[in-house]
Structures are given as structure tokens and as C-alpha cells.
Amino acid sequence: xxxxxxxxxxLALLAAILAAWALLPKYGIVDPRLLPALGDVLAMLxxxxxxxxxxxxxxxxxLEVIVAFVIAVPLGAAIGVLAAENEYFGQIFKPMxxxxxxVPKSIFLPMFILVFGIGFPQKVxxxxxSTIFIVIMSATAAVESVKTDHxxxxxxxGATRLQILMRIYVPSMMPVLLETLRISMIFNFTGxxxxxxxxxxxxxxxxxxxxxxxxxxxxLFSGVxxxxxxxxxxxxxxxxxxxxxxxxxx
Amino acid sequence: xxxxxxxxxxxIYAGAEGGVPALKDISLEVEPGxxxxxxxxxxxxxxSLLMMLAGLRHQTTGTILCDGRPITAPDPSRVGxxxxxxxxxxxxxxxxxxxxxxxxxxxxxxxxxxxxxEMLRLVGLDGFGAxxxxxxxxxxxxxxxxxxxxxxxxPVLLMDxxxxxxDEQTRMTMGHELLRIWSQTRKTVVFITHSLTEAVxxxxxxxxxxxxxxxxIDRVTVPLPRPRTYEMMATDTFGQLRERIWQQLRxx
Numbered sequence: 001x002x003x004x005x006x007x008x009x010x011l012a013l014l015a016a017i018l019a020a021w022a023l024l025p026k027y028g029i030v031d032p033r034l035l036p037a038l039g040d041v042l043a044m045l046x047x048x049x050x051x052x053x054x055x056x057x058x059x060x061x062x063l064e065v066i067v068a069f070v071i072a073v074p075l076g077a078a079i080g081v082l083a084a085e086n087e088y089f090g091q092i093f094k095p096m097x098x099x100x101x102x103v104p105k106s107i108f109l110p111m112f113i114l115v116f117g118i119g120f121p122q123k124v125x126x127x128x129x130s131t132i133f134i135v136i137m138s139a140t141a142a143v144e145s146v147k148t149d150h151x152x153x154x155x156x157x158g159a160t161r162l163q164i165l166m167r168i169y170v171p172s173m174m175p176v177l178l179e180t181l182r183i184s185m186i187f188n189f190t191g192x193x194x195x196x197x198x199x200x201x202x203x204x205x206x207x208x209x210x211x212x213x214x215x216x217x218x219x220l221f222s223g224v225x226x227x228x229x230x231x232x233x234x235x236x237x238x239x240x241x242x243x244x245x246x247x248x249x250x
Numbered sequence: 251x252x253x254x255x256x257x258x259x260x261x262i263y264a265g266a267e268g269g270v271p272a273l274k275d276i277s278l279e280v281e282p283g284x285x286x287x288x289x290x291x292x293x294x295x296x297x298s299l300l301m302m303l304a305g306l307r308h309q310t311t312g313t314i315l316c317d318g319r320p321i322t323a324p325d326p327s328r329v330g331x332x333x334x335x336x337x338x339x340x341x342x343x344x345x346x347x348x349x350x351x352x353x354x355x356x357x358x359x360x361x362x363x364x365x366x367x368e369m370l371r372l373v374g375l376d377g378f379g380a381x382x383x384x385x386x387x388x389x390x391x392x393x394x395x396x397x398x399x400x401x402x403x404x405p406v407l408l409m410d411x412x413x414x415x416x417d418e419q420t421r422m423t424m425g426h427e428l429l430r431i432w433s434q435t436r437k438t439v440v441f442i443t444h445s446l447t448e449a450v451x452x453x454x455x456x457x458x459x460x461x462x463x464x465x466x467i468d469r470v471t472v473p474l475p476r477p478r479t480y481e482m483m484a485t486d487t488f489g490q491l492r493e494r495i496w497q498q499l500r501x502x
Contacts, residue, residue, distance in 0.1 A: 149337050156304050156324050156331040157351040157398075167354075171341040248340040248382050 036218040045222035054207070058226075061204040064120065064192045068127035073184055076132040077177075080139025090140075097136055105130035106194055118199045127191030131184050138180035142173040175246035182238040189231055251318050253406055253438035254280040254303065259312030261298060271463035272298055276312070278457060278466065282405065285432060285439045287449040289495060290459030296442050299464070300410050303440060304331045316406060326351050329406045330399035335415035338383040338391055338398075344370065345379030348397045355402075369397035372431060389420040396428070400435065409441045413448070421445075422480070425452055429478055446499075450491045451478055458495055460502040468498045 001009075022039055025032035036044075048054045083090040083097070109126060116122035146169055154168050196205025204223060211220040259276040262269040273295045280286050290296045301307040303314060305324040314321045316328050330351075338347050346353075348366035357365075370379055373393040383391055392412050399407055409428075413421045425448055432439055443449055449456050450472055458468040470491060474482050482488055 149333065150339060152306060153331075153333060153337050153339075154350075154354075155306055156326065156333075157354055158324050158326045159354050163354055167350075168339070171339070174341075245341075248342075248384065 033215075033217065036221060040218050041221040041225060044218040045225055048219065048222050049226075057202055057204050057207050060120070060202045061192060061196065064123040064127065064196075064203065065189055068124045068131065068192060069185060069188050071124065072128040072131040072188060073135055073181065075128075076135025076184070077139040077180075079132075080136040081143055083136065084140040084143035094140075097133065101133040101137060105133075105191070109195060109198055112195070113199055118201065123192055123195045123200070123203070126195045127188050130191035130194075131188040134187050135180060135184045138176060138183065142176035142180065143169075145176050146172040171245075175242060175249055178238055178242040178245065182235055182242070185234055185238075186231070189227075193227070251282075252279045252315070253282040253284070253317065254278070254440065255315040256303075257313045257315075259299075259302070259309050259314065261295065261302070262310045273309070274463040274465045276464070276466055280438055280440065282438050283436045284454045285429075285441065285452055286455050286457060287441045287443060287453035288457045288459060289443060289446060289449045289499070290464060291461045291499060292444075294459045294461050295464030296459055297410055300331075300408050300440065300442055303406075304329055304408050306331075326402045326404060328404050329408060330402065330404040332392070332395045332399040332407065332409040332412045334411050335388065335391065338394055340383050342382075343379060344375060344381050344383070344386065344390075344394045344397075347383070347394055348379075348401055350398060351402050365401055366397070369401050370394070372400070372434065373397045374427065387420075388416050389424055392416070392424060393427070396431065400431075400437070405438055407437045407439045409439065411442050411444065414444065421448070426478075426480070428452065429476075433477065446492050446495050447483065449495065450474075450488055451483065456491075456495060458498045467502050468495070470495055 018038060021035070022037055024030040025035050025037040025040075032040075083094055105126075108129065112122050112126045112129070116125050150168050150172065151164055154164050159167065192203070193205040193208075196203040197209040200206040200209075204227060208220060208223040208227075211217075211223060256276055256278045259273060260271070261273040263272050276299065278286075288296050288299070298307060302309050303316075303321065305321045308322075316325075319328075321329065338344075339350065342350065345363070345366050348369055349362045352362045352365060367376075367379065370376060373396050375390060375393050375397065378386065378390065383394070386394065395412065396407075399409075413424045416424060428439075429452060441452060443452075453470075453472050456468075456470040456472065457466050458470065459465065460467045472491060474485075474487060
């Protein structure tokens with residue numbers, strides 16, 4: 001299939017989904033009390049975005065996501081690089097990291113509430129906790145993707161340690177690191193949402209959980225759309241950069 | 251002055267059950283502008299020897315002089331290295347790969363570009379500078395590697411089985427091309443290979459190494475005239491030299 005055909009097919013699929021969402025509830029084929037029509041949801045989204053309560057919730061959620069991300073990614077990357085570069089550290093800690101990584105993080109949420117309460121620190125701590133393991137794993141993989149041959153070539157050209165880091169490690173690792181950034185944001189966002197929906201007084205997750213419990217479906221779906229747009233926009237932005245820096249990977 | 255002088259070099263690997271002798275009492279001299287090929291069975295330490303000549307590894311005892319001065323660390327202004335396949339940086343274009351050693355030294359951009367373009371032209375890749383390694387054939391990649399090895403104009407070029415991954419035909423062509431480049435630049439070349447035909451075809455002198463611990467067991471001077479031609483491979487002299495080296499490798 002040509003590129004044009006593929007893109008048209010994708011757009012057609014998107015249009016079909018949106019059309020079904022707009023029309024099926026209207027004609028009663030789908031119960032509009034469970035799935036309100038797209039038009040009603042968008043109207044509700046507009047209304048919600050005008051409410052100060054929603055502004056505040058967006059602000060709180062955004063701050064939680066950003067702070068948790070800024071803690072989890074550099075910390076996890078540092079631990080991952082250490083585990084890959086330092087043989088002893090790696091051998092001792094790697095199995096433990098793999099064990100913990102395999103356990104669903106949400107079962108620890110009650111503990112985070114006991115330790116941190118149900119405010120901002122708890123959301124950040126839990127989201128960072130649920131993100132850091134994937135960052136450690138990926139950073140380890142990124143370091144291991146650096147070819148020893150390339151380091152040897154650089155040394156033969158007289159490269160210093162810093163030059164080897166900047167000119168060999170960084171470009172070699174960049175595609176994997178960006179992929180890590182993207183995937184860790186998915187984990188991070190999920191962590192914040194779970195924490196907010198489970199126990200919270202504010203935040204988008206808290207609003208969505210409330211709307212669901214109160215059977216306010218247009219409000220619920222307007223929240224879903226809002227989150228989906230933000231998550232997809234971040235993911236696609238990083239994916240775009242990823243594509244540009246990993247042209248050489250074939 | 252000799253281009254390369256190695257005196258009683260030995261190397262012992264620190265293994266689990268004590269030291270493993272890898273190289274034993276290697277001495278050799280290479281006159282400036284000569285093409286010396288080292289052959290030997292796998293694991294005889296010929297790559298280790300080359301790494302030591304490049305300053306990338308340290309011998310246990312013995313000395314290596316290049317241009318009269320000892321080699322203790324990589325010095326790209328004295329020694330250029332061309333590695334086995336896939337040693338180009340895939341995230342850099344052919345031009346940027348060639349410029350790499352100059353970029354490390356902080357040579358200014360214009361000078362870098364000029365030198366790299368000159369080298370790419372020398373290796374027959376004029377106009378391919380903007381290509382990434384994955385857009386080049388195996389032979390072209392090794393041409394870029396040679397350009398990178400020569401870009402700082404070192405008197406000595408070390409080559410570690412540079413054509414081992416190429417198909418037979420490309421390999422012959424590249425050997426011939428290398429001789430052309432060598433005759434234009436008059437570098438001192440130390441070349442490692444498994445192929446006896448390649449060794450005799452390229453070399454002024456072939457050094458034959460034994461299996462572990464690696465020693466030099468024969469030094470074969472190749473009296474074939476320059477420039478070499480493919481027809482020479484069919485001559486008796488060529489066959490006899492090849493046979494002599496093969497016998498040495500077989501009996502040690």
C-alpha cells in the first residue's frame with residue numbers, strides 16, 4: 001500500500017469512530033445514558049474548561065505529573081547507568097530490580113497513603129515509584145546499546161573520557177533514552193491518575209472518579225477526552241524527536 | 251629512522267588460573283613507507299599486537315617505538331587505525347565520520363571539511379559525504395574507515411582485518427584500491443589478515459605468527475614488483491610464497 005493510501009485509511013478509521021460516537025447514541029442504538037453522543041461530550045468539555053474548579057484540578061494534576069517525572073527519570077536513569085556500567089553494583093542489584101519491576105505497583109498504594117496522607121506528596125511519591133523501575137530497566141538497556149567497538153575507535157582517535165561520553169555514549173543512547181522518556185511518562189501519568197482516583201480531594205483523576213460514581217457520563221467523557229489529548233500530544237511530540245534522532249537506526 | 255620498532259615485546263593475560271602467555275618475545279622493525287602484513291591463526295594475538303601498536307592496550311614487557319618515540323597511549327597524529335567492519339558511527343554521515351578525529355582535536359570547521367573531502371576523494375568516495383553508513387555498501391564503508399584513518403595524516407596506518415567481512419570480489423578490489431591509496435600517500439602500513447592470497451598480494455613483507463603464545467616464526471619478503479596486478483597471483487613466485495606461509499602456519 002502506498003503512503004497516501006495508508007494515511008487515508010487511518011483518517012477514514014478515525015472518522016468512522018467519531019461518526020459512530022456522534023450518531024449511535026443519537027439514534028438510540030447505544031444507550032446515551034452510558035455513552036453520551038460526541039457532540040454533547042464536546043459541549044460539556046467546553047463548559048467544564050470554563051469552571052475554576054476544573055482549572056485548579058488541571059493545575060494540581062499537571063504539577064503532580066511534572067514533579068514525579070522530574071524525580072523519577074533522572075534518578076532512575078542514574079541508577080540504570082550505574083547498574084550497567086558498574087559490574088558489581090549491577091550484579092548485586094539487578095535481580096532485585098527485576099523482581100520489584102514484575103510486581104504491580106498499585107498494591108503499594110495503601111502504604112503510600114499511610115505514609116504520605118492523601119495530598120500532593122503522596123501522588124508524587126506513588127507516581128515516581130511506579131515509574132522509576134521502567135526508567136532503570138531502559139537506562140540499563142540504553143547503556144548496553146553502546147557498542148564497545150565504537151568506544152575503541154574513539155579512543156584510537158585520541159578521545160578523552162568526556163569526549164567518549166558526549167560523542168559516543170550520548171548519540172548511541174539517545175534513541176533508547178527518548179523511548180524511555182515516552183514510556184515512563186505513560187507509567188507516570190497512570191500513577192498519578194490511579195492515586196487521584198483512589199483517594200484524593202482534587203485533581204482530574206479525582207473529578208473523573210466522582211463523575212463516574214455520580215453517573216455524570218458527559219462530564220466523565222469530557223475528562224477522558226481532555227486526558228487522552230494531553231497524553232497523546234506528549235507521546236507524539238517525543239516520538240517525533242525520536243524519529244529525527246534515530247534516522248540512522250535501520 | 252624506522253617507522254615502527256618493537257623490541258622483545260611479551261604479553262601475559264591475567265587469567266583465573268594465573269597468567270596466560272599471549273605474545274612471546276616479538277621483535278620487528280618496519281621501514282618508513284613499507285607495507286607489512288601479519289598473518290597467523292585465530293587467537294595468536296595478532297590483533298592484540300596491533301592494539302598495542304595503536305596504544306590501545308599495554309604490553310607486559312618490551313617497548314614499541316614509533317618515529318623514534320615510545321607509544322604509550324593512542325596518538326592519532328602518529329598512528330591511524332582502520333578497524334574491522336562496522337566501526338563507523340551510524341549516527342554520523344560519511345563526511346562527519348571522516349572528520350571525527352579532527353573534531354576531537356578542535357580543528358576549525360572549514361579545515362575539517364576541506365581535509366575530510368580531500369580524504370573521501372582519495373578513497374574514491376567523492377560526492378558520497380552526505381550519506382549515512384547504512385546507505386553505503388560494505389566496501390564503501392571500509393573506504394570511509396580508511397579516509398578516517400588517514401585524515402590526520404599519520405605516518406603509520408594500522409589495519410585490523412579491514413576487508414574480512416567483504417565478499418571475495420569486493421575484497422580483491424579493495425586490496426587493489428588500498429595499494430593505490432598507499433602508493434599515493436606513502437604511508438607505513440601494518441595490515442592484519444587471515445587470507446594468505448591477500449597477504450602476498452599486498453605485502454612487501456609478511457610476518458607469520460604461531461598459535462598461542464604468539465611468536466613471529468617467519469618473515470617472508472615478497473619480491474613481486476610494484477604496482478601489483480591481479481595477473482601476478484597466477485605466477486609461480488606468488489604460489490611458492492603462499493605455499494611457504496601455509497606450511498609455516500600448518501606446522502606450528
